[in-house]
Amino acid sequence: MPEMPPLIALVGERSPDVIAHRAIPCALELACAATHVRLGWEWVPTRDLTEAPRDLARFSAVWLVPASPYENTAGALAAIRFARETKRPFLGTCGGFQHALIEFARDVAGLASADHAETNPAGDLLVVTRLSCSLVEQIRNLRLVPGSLVHASYGTDLINEGYRCNYGPAPEHRAAFERAGLRFTAFDLPAGTLANESDQNEIRAAELPVEVHPFFVGTLFQPERAALRGEVPPLVAAFVQAAARFLGAT
Numbered sequence: 001m002p003e004m005p006p007l008i009a010l011v012g013e014r015s016p017d018v019i020a021h022r023a024i025p026c027a028l029e030l031a032c033a034a035t036h037v038r039l040g041w042e043w044v045p046t047r048d049l050t051e052a053p054r055d056l057a058r059f060s061a062v063w064l065v066p067a068s069p070y071e072n073t074a075g076a077l078a079a080i081r082f083a084r085e086t087k088r089p090f091l092g093t094c095g096g097f098q099h100a101l102i103e104f105a106r107d108v109a110g111l112a113s114a115d116h117a118e119t120n121p122a123g124d125l126l127v128v129t130r131l132s133c134s135l136v137e138q139i140r141n142l143r144l145v146p147g148s149l150v151h152a153s154y155g156t157d158l159i160n161e162g163y164r165c166n167y168g169p170a171p172e173h174r175a176a177f178e179r180a181g182l183r184f185t186a187f188d189l190p191a192g193t194l195a196n197e198s199d200q201n202e203i204r205a206a207e208l209p210v211e212v213h214p215f216f217v218g219t220l221f222q223p224e225r226a227a228l229r230g231e232v233p234p235l236v237a238a239f240v241q242a243a244a245r246f247l248g249a250t
Contacts, residue, residue: 006039006243009056011079012065012096014043019164020066020094020222027227031237037244049075052082061089061215061243066164066222068095069119077103084208089215089242091235094165097218098128101169101177101206109180111173118167127177129170131202135163135220141189142204142221148185149207149217153238158189161221168220169203182206186219215242 008028014021028041042059049055049072056062062083070076076096080103083090092100098116105114105127115123117130139162144151151157169177174184186205208216215238223233 006037006060006247007058008039008041008061008063008243009044009059009079010041010063010065011044011046011049011076012067013045013047013071014065015067018067019228020224023222023224023228024063024065027224027233027236028240030227030230030232031240034232035237035241035244037240039240039243044079046070046072046075046079049079052078053086056082059088060247061091061239063239064090064092064096064099066094066096068099069116070095070099073099073119077106080104081107084213084216087213087246089239089246090213090217091215091239092218093222093224094163094220097206097220098165098167098169100216100218101127104177104180104182105173109176109182111176116167125173127170127173128167131166131168135165135168138163140204140221142186143189144205145183145185145187148183149210149215149238150185150205150219150235153234155234161219161223162225163221165220169206171203174203177206181208181212183209186221214245215239 062079076099080100102114105111113125114127116128117126141160184203184206188202188204205219223235226233
């Protein structure tokens with residue numbers, strides 16, 4: 001019997017009107033070709049996630065895709081927790097990153113009432129809030145933290161990436177996340193700012209240390225968009241390789 005290739009769950013409500021949703025299959029195809037990895041993927045609407053350990057058991061990795069709010073927020077959060085607890089590679093981009101922060105806050109950092117300002121603006125502990133400036137269809141420079149998975153994927157300190165979002169991490173909760181073990185590994189780098197000054201700027205990515213999880217990364221930017229220019233998204237290539245390693249380890 002031929003060996004089964006890794007299968008990635010693309011969790012979210014797929015729409016042809018969402019640029020990221022058009023980009024993601026292209027990004028995976030380019031990443032597979034560049035890394036010589038054979039895998040498949042399948043879209044999984046959050047409304048179909050009623051019991052994540054059962055519904056996602058056949059997948060080797062989870063990508064929580066952009067375009068939130070999701071139809072079933074509880075299902076999206078359960079998918080993140082499943083990937084985190086079973087050590088399946090996880091990538092969350094844009095809304096996927098925002099919800100990864102909420103899941104981590106609630107289930108790891110002890111912030112049980114952590115919530116999102118878009119879906120619960122009256123919440124008493126909003127770990128995701130409206131950005132000071134909209135990043136809808138913006139391209140920005142970022143500084144990556146050396147030693148991180150994001151930095152290793154790109155192989156450089158400075159990058160520029162595209163966004164489509166109005167919400168991001170609330171900076172006042174950064175210390176609580178870091179105490180619980182989450183690392184913030186990419187920061188906005190406004191024009192005229194020196195790279196070593198950007199720790200004071202807004203958070204754009206987070207991840208778990210590899211000692212805790214082999215690949216658990218979230219980005220506010222959408223790395224998949226590079227595929228629409230015919231470029232291999234470095235972070236997607238790293239995610240694909242992690243998915244292949246997971247299958248080999250199970």
